[in-house]
Structures are given as C-alpha cells and as structure tokens.
Amino acid sequence: xxxxxxxxxxxxxxxxxxxxxxxxxxxxxxxxxxxxxxxxxxxxxxxxxxxxxxxxxxxxxxxxxxxxxxxxxxxxxxxxxxxxxxxxxxxxxxxxxxxxxxxxxx
Amino acid sequence: xxxxxxxxxxxxxxxxxxxxxxxxxxxxxxxxxxxxxxxxxxxxxxxxxxxxxxxxxxxxxxxxxxxxxxxxxxxxxxxxxxxxxxxxxxxxxxxxxxxxxxxxxxxxxxxxxxxxxxxxxxxxxxxxxxxxxxxxxxxxxxxxxxxxxxxxxxxxxxxxxxxxxxxxxxxxxxxxxxxxxxxxxxxxxxxxxxxxxxxxxxxxxxxxxxxxxxxxxxxxxxxxxxxxxxxxxxxxxxxxxxxxxxxxxxxxxxxxxxxxxxxxxxxxxxxxxxxxxxxxxxxxxxxxxxxxxxxxxxxxxxxxxxxxxxxxxxxxxxxxxxxxxxxxxxxxxxxxxxxxxxxxxxxxxxxxxxxxxxxxxxxxxxxxxxxxxxxxxxxxxxxxxxxxxxxxxxxxxxxxxxxxxxxxxxxxxxxxxxxxxxxxxxxxxxxxxxxxxxxxxxxxxxxxxxxxxxxxxxxxxxxxxxxxxxxxxxxxxxxxxxxxxxxxxxxxxxxxxxxxxxxxxxxxxxxxxxxxxxxxxxxxxxxxxxxxxxxxxxxxxxxxxxxxxxxx
Numbered sequence: 001x002x003x004x005x006x007x008x009x010x011x012x013x014x015x016x017x018x019x020x021x022x023x024x025x026x027x028x029x030x031x032x033x034x035x036x037x038x039x040x041x042x043x044x045x046x047x048x049x050x051x052x053x054x055x056x057x058x059x060x061x062x063x064x065x066x067x068x069x070x071x072x073x074x075x076x077x078x079x080x081x082x083x084x085x086x087x088x089x090x091x092x093x094x095x096x097x098x099x100x101x102x103x104x105x106x
Numbered sequence: 107x108x109x110x111x112x113x114x115x116x117x118x119x120x121x122x123x124x125x126x127x128x129x130x131x132x133x134x135x136x137x138x139x140x141x142x143x144x145x146x147x148x149x150x151x152x153x154x155x156x157x158x159x160x161x162x163x164x165x166x167x168x169x170x171x172x173x174x175x176x177x178x179x180x181x182x183x184x185x186x187x188x189x190x191x192x193x194x195x196x197x198x199x200x201x202x203x204x205x206x207x208x209x210x211x212x213x214x215x216x217x218x219x220x221x222x223x224x225x226x227x228x229x230x231x232x233x234x235x236x237x238x239x240x241x242x243x244x245x246x247x248x249x250x251x252x253x254x255x256x257x258x259x260x261x262x263x264x265x266x267x268x269x270x271x272x273x274x275x276x277x278x279x280x281x282x283x284x285x286x287x288x289x290x291x292x293x294x295x296x297x298x299x300x301x302x303x304x305x306x307x308x309x310x311x312x313x314x315x316x317x318x319x320x321x322x323x324x325x326x327x328x329x330x331x332x333x334x335x336x337x338x339x340x341x342x343x344x345x346x347x348x349x350x351x352x353x354x355x356x357x358x359x360x361x362x363x364x365x366x367x368x369x370x371x372x373x374x375x376x377x378x379x380x381x382x383x384x385x386x387x388x389x390x391x392x393x394x395x396x397x398x399x400x401x402x403x404x405x406x407x408x409x410x411x412x413x414x415x416x417x418x419x420x421x422x423x424x425x426x427x428x429x430x431x432x433x434x435x436x437x438x439x440x441x442x443x444x445x446x447x448x449x450x451x452x453x454x455x456x457x458x459x460x461x462x463x464x465x466x467x468x469x470x471x472x473x474x475x476x477x478x479x480x481x482x483x484x485x486x487x488x489x490x491x492x493x494x495x496x497x498x499x500x501x502x503x504x505x506x507x508x509x510x511x512x513x514x515x516x517x518x519x520x521x522x523x524x525x526x527x528x529x530x531x532x533x534x535x536x537x538x539x540x541x542x543x544x545x546x547x548x549x550x551x552x553x554x555x556x557x558x559x560x561x562x563x564x565x566x567x568x569x570x571x572x573x574x575x576x577x578x579x580x581x582x583x584x585x586x587x588x589x590x591x592x593x594x595x596x597x598x599x600x601x602x603x604x605x606x607x608x609x610x611x612x613x614x615x616x617x618x619x620x621x622x623x624x625x626x627x628x629x630x631x632x633x634x635x636x637x638x639x640x641x642x643x644x645x646x647x648x649x650x651x652x653x654x655x656x657x658x
Contacts, residue, residue, distance in 0.1 A: 037376075
C-alpha cells in the first residue's frame with residue numbers, strides 16, 4: 001500500500017466520510033430488516049390485526065401492509081442510490097484526486 | 107365447487123420461492139398442441155440464437171465468457187437480475203398461491219422485496235470491488251485459496267444443481283401442459299438450447315436472453331393486469347371485495363394463516379428467503395458483468411424497481427383471478443371440480459380469459475423463454491465455479507487459459523446432460539424439497555460466509571472451512587428429517603423435524619461456527635489473514651485495484 005494512500009485512509013476527511021457511509025448503509029439495512037421482520041412476524045402472530053378491514057372495502061390491513069412493504073423497499077433503495085450518487089461518490093472522488101489518484105480507478 | 111389443486115399450487119409456490127417452475131405433482135395432463143405458442147416460441151429461439159452467434163464472436167476469453175468482460179450496462183444488468191427473479195415460477199406460482207391461499211401467498215413476494223435492499227446496501231458494491239468472476243473470489247480474497255475455494259465452490263454447486271433440477275422438472279411439466287409436447291422432449295429442448303447459449307455466447311448471450319425475456323414477460327403482465335383491472339371497472343378495491351365474495355375461504359382469504367398456519371414455520375420461510383436470495387451464486391455473479399461498483403449499485407436499484415412494479419401487478423392478477431375463475435367455472439374446471447391443467451394454471455387461465463388465445467399463446471411462449479433464460483444463467487455460474495474456482499485453483503503450474511475454457515465448455519455440456527438425466531429421474535417425484543434445499547444452503551452457508559468475509563476482519567480460513575462443512579451437513583440432515591423428504595418422499599406419517607425450511611436452526615448454527623472457529627484460531631496464518639483485512643477493506647471501499655472492465 002502506498003504511503004499517501006495510507007495517509008488518506010487515516011485522514012480526518014476520509015474517516016468521517018467512511019463513518020457517514022457506514023451510518024447510512026447500516027441504518028437503512030436496519031430499517032429494512034425491522035420492517036421485514038415486522039411483516040413476517042405479524043403474519044404469524046398478529047392475525048387479528050392483519051385481518052382488520054381498511055375503510056369500508058374488504059381490503060385487509062395485510063394487503064395494504066404488503067403493498068406498503070413493496071413500495072417502501074423500493075423507496076428506501078431509491079434513497080440510498082440518490083445519496084450514494086449525489087453525496088458519497090463525489091466526496092470520495094475529490095478525496096482520491098487530492099491524494100493523487102486522479103480519476104477514481106474502478 | 108371443490109378446491110382441489112391447492113396442494114399442488116402450494117408446492118409450486120414453494121418452489122417458486124427458488125424460481126423453479128415448480129411441481130405440478132402429477133396433475134400435468136398433456137394438452138392439445140398449442141400452435142400460436144409454438145410459433146411465438148420459435149421466433150424467440152431464432153432471435154436468441156442469432157444473438158448467441160453474435161456474442162460467440164466476442165466471447166473468446168474466460169473473462170468474456172464468464173462476465174462479458176464487464177461490458178454490460180447497468181440497465182441491461184438490472185433487467186437481467188430482475189429477470190432471474192420474475193420467472194415463470196414467480197408469475198405462475200405466486201398468482202396461484204394468492205389465488206389458493208390469499209394473503210399468505212404474498213410472503214413469497216415480500217421475501218424477494220426484503221432481501222434486495224440488503225444486497226444493495228451491503229453487498230453489491232463491495233462484491234464488485236473485490237471479486238472477478240464468482241462469489242468464491244470474494245470469500246477467498248484474503249484467505250487461504252485452496253480450502254476456502256473448495257468448500258464454498260461445493261456449497262455453490264449444491265445450490266446451483268438443486269436449483270437447476272427444480273427448474274428443469276417444473277419446466278418439463280409446464281411445457282407439456284402449455285404446448286402439448288412430451289415431457290422428455292421438453293426437457294431435452296431446454297437443455298440443448300441452454301448448452302448452445304452458454305457454451306457459445308457466454309454471459310453476453312445469457313444476459314441478452316434474460317433481458318429479452320424479462321421485457322416480454324413484463325409486457326405480458328402489463329397487458330394481463332390492465333385487462334384484469336378492466337374486468338373490475340378499474341376499481342382496485344373491487345378486485346378484493348369481489349374476491350372475498352367469490353372465494354370459498356371468504357373473508358379469511360385476506361387474513362394470514364391459510365398456508366403458513368404455524369407462525370414459526372412462516373418465520374423460518376421468511377428467513378430462508380431473506381438470506382437465501384442474498385447468497386445465490388448465479389445472481390451475485392451478475393454484479394461482475396458491469397464496469398464498476400457504481401454500476402453494480404445502479405443495476406441493483408433498477409432490478410428492485412422492475413421487481414416491485416411486477417409484483418404489484420401480480421397481486422392484482424392473483425386476486426383478480428379469484429373472481430374471474432369462480433364466476434366462470436365452466437371454462438376452467440373439469441367435471442370433477444379440478445382446475446384444468448392443475449393448480450398452477452391460474453395466471454394462464456386468466457390470460458386466456460381476458461386476452462383470448464393470442465395472449466394465452468404469448469404467455470405460454472414467454473414461460474418457455476423464461477425457464478430457458480434462468481436455466482442458462484444457472485448453468486453459466488455452475489460452469490464458472492468448476493472452471494474458475496476449482497480448476498484454476500487446483501491446477502497449479504499446469505494451468506492454461508485454453509484448458510480453462512475447454513473445461514468451462516465441457517462443464518456446460520456435462521451440466522446440461524446431468525440436467526436431462528436428473529430431470530427424468532425426478533419426473534414423478536415431489537420436488538418441493540429440491541428447491542428448498544437450494545435456498546436453505548444459500549441462506550445457511552453462502553450468505554453468512556459472504557457477509558463475514560466482507561465485513562468482519564476476524565474471519566479466518568478455519569472459520570470458513572469448518573462452518574461451511576457444518577452448515578452444509580446440518581442443512582442436508584434437517585431437510586431429510588423434515589416434511590419435504592421424510593413425509594412426502596419417504597412416506598413416514600410424521601417427520602422428525604417440523605419445518606420444510608430449517609434455516610431458523612441452520613443459519614444461527616453456521617453463524618456461531620464462523621465466529622467460534624475464527625476467534626479460537628491462533629495459527630500464524632490466521633494472524634496474517636486478520637492483518638490483511640485492512641487492505642481488503644480499502645479495496646472494497648475505494649475500488650482501488652478492483653478488476654477493471656477490460657481486464658476480465
């Protein structure tokens with residue numbers, strides 16, 4: 001590993017960027033897991049709630065929950081990609097070019 | 107009206123979890139020859155074979171064959187990934203499960219939708235930065251290559267081969283039903299086409315086949331969904347009001363418990379899908395076909411969008427089917443009260459009813475195409491595992507790329523022939539356990555080992571090897587002692603282990619083993635491996651040193 005890469009890795013700028021990235025991806029994962037487990041567990045253990053009608057149609061909480069999870073998963077993913085593309089990638093690229101890595105090699 | 111065929115719908119949806127075309131448990135009577143479907147399918151075959159010829163000229167190196175040289179665009183890749191999931195089985199199997207069990211069928215949808223964000227947030231980018239061709243590359247990155255590759259390659263091959271059997275048996279039966287051609291002939295057709303696509307056109311052809319098929323399947327689903335909504339005057343709530351009125355289960359159709367009556371069984375199924383989809387070798391391999399980590403991220407997101415859109419349509423079609431089929435029983439049920447063609451035919455009947463024989467033929471042809479596309483992807487990753495992970499690692503000084511290519515192409519043919527033989531052997535077996543096995547191994551071995559390799563610096567070779575072997579063995583044992591084999595195949599009245607999907611037990615055990623046998627590893631090799639994590643971390647985060655589009 002080259003010296004200036006080591007310096008980069010230990011620089012305040014990089015470590016704070018890396019910890020921001022960890023925070024974002026870990027918390028999104030946690031939200032996703034909690035929602036998924038809530039869905040699976042309520043399908044098993046909260047059937048009274050799952051069966052409740054929504055509005056004056058036959059639509060049950062379970063169906064609405066299902067549709068919500070599908071859309072929410074996509075929305076969560078959208079947020080991550082938006083963040084990574086517009087916040088993380090540019091910041092990382094400028095750190096790398098400051099350290100002499102020019103265009104991000106990948 | 108009796109509700110027979112539910113059991114086979116259950117089995118189909120179980121295997122659809124693993125994208126297998128599923129089990130039709132003997133109910134697949136041969137139908138009259140379906141000419142429009144055959145014509146449309148032949149057009150598909152001709153087009154894809156032409157693409158294969160074109161791709162073959164560009165696929166002369168190992169890298170080109172395995173991953174199209176990293177030259178696939180994020181859009182193509184995302185569509186192909188979605189195509190691996192929205193297969194014939196998820197279309198036919200999930201609509202049938204919704205039709206038969208109501209709300210519980212949607213567990214199959216949420217399994218996919220729950221696992222993909224995790225792949226996006228944690229796996230896709232690091233995987234692309236660390237690996238070259240297979241997930242084994244990533245696991246063995248800083249570990250001792252030979253033992254790790256051997257164990258993880260065996261686990262991967264187990265997943266791939268079992269998945270393939272499920273696909274081929276289901277395919278043979280579905281094709282027999284939809285096209286009116288022989289089971290044997292159907293299985294041979296699928297295998298031969300698959301061998302041609304993969305051995306000549308490699309990943310480039312395989313991806314294109316998957317992209318075209320995904321496009322066709324989504325188009326068919328959009329048309330069907332639109333026409334179903336039209337049947338209900340475009341009222342979304344009426345779809346459900348009317349389903350509850352028509353279905354013998356009444357209101358309970360929209361409650362949980364019709365299929366997974368035991369909550370723990372449902373939880374174990376949920377865990378199996380969540381982690382099983384994360385560890386599928388043939389899907390993860392697609393991350394290496396794009397140019398960099400950002401493109402891998404974009405591919406995953408595109409796949410998620412396509413899948414969520416598709417599954418929302420499947421919900422409408424599945425519940426819409428209830429009213430359509432029960433309000434017009436004379437068209438869909440035989441005199442004994444069975445759904446014509448078996449429990450899987452729900453979506454096909456709906457397409458026929460709302461779109462006439464053209465839509466029926468179209469959907470039948472797309473089903474065939476879908477099976478081909480998924481089977482080709484599986485075979486490609488199986489052959490890459492043999493030629494790249496096993497041959498390259500164990501050949502030592504005798505290695506040559508020419509031999510590797512020869513081995514890769516030979517493995518494709520061998521897997522194809524093996525597929526035909528196993529397809530015949532399993533023709534009249536209840537194959538639900540086959541696909542559950544594939545997913546359980548993926549969830550209990552591949553997924554935890556992969557995540558540990560990328561995120562935990564303490565992981566050592568000993569941890570991977572011992573936990574991999576233990577994970578494989580307990581998965582096999584518990585599946586054999588579970589209802590899938592012991593009750594359904596061996597005919598015991600009760601199984602020793604209560605759940606078809608033992609992940610709730612196997613995954614924690616493997617995870618504990620990974621931890622325990624790594625932290626107690628005091629060897630020098632282990633110390634070196636822990637020290638090497640920093641360099642791996644830098645590469646996985648920054649992409650510096652990641653294999654470039656051109657050099658693989």
